Amino acid sequence: MKFVAFERAKQGTGASRRLRNTGRTPGIVYGGTVEPQLVELDHNALWHALKKEAFHSSILDMEVDGKSNKVLLRDVQMHPFKPLVLHIDFQRVDANTKLHMKVPFHFSGDENSPAVKTDGCIANHVLTEIEVLCLPADLPEFIAVDLSGLKKGASLHLSDIKLPKGVTAVTHGKANPVVVSVVMVAGADAAEAAPAAEAAAAPAAAGKAAPAAKTPAAKAPAAKK
Secondary structure (H helix, E strand, C coil): CEEEEEECCCCCHHHHHHHHHCCEEEEEEECCCCCCEEEEEEHHHHHHHCCCHHHHHCCEEEEECCEEEEEEEEEEEECCCCCCEEEEEEEECCCCCCEEEEEEEEEECHHHCHHHHCCCEEEEECCCEEEEEECHHHCCCCEEEECCCCCCCCEEEHHHCCCCCCCEEECCCCCCCEEEEEEECHHHHHHHHHHHHHHHHHHHHHHHHHHHHHCCCCCCCCCCC
């Protein structure tokens, strides 16, 4: 994904405020063997770019003064309540250095799984993204996850997902986290439980009714003469 930035000469709170008033967003590019570079971007173009998933999870081509730079989005500072980007940080990418990056999962096929299609369950997405370690050239925009094989009572773990070549998951101590769990829908659970409850209640009701039928009627006391 490509975008255009411009060199920024002035820095500081006052300069950044004046820059935002002109429809620009201050930013910085750091990393590599060169000094951090101050940049500014058109706010409206940046605002629309931030709505795209690829802008957050892939290597970006940033053009500054006609020169292209490979960068990653590292931080965005938003206004507390206004639709305004206050500041943005990018990191330069070295083609030979592995990087840590969060990559989103793209789920599909759950509506065709036995758990959802026939057993009245739903697929609960426990994780929506995973941190990976890889070279820039191997960084995927997303990781596809096929849920068509989900079954009732089962869960999909990270080890069940095939990662792209050259990509390693970083789990921070969790050896094999759950990515998707199968959850029974409340209505379906109650529907299954109702027949069983009725079947269990029937013998009990019959057992209580039987003694009542055998009990003789009480005799009325004889009248005194």
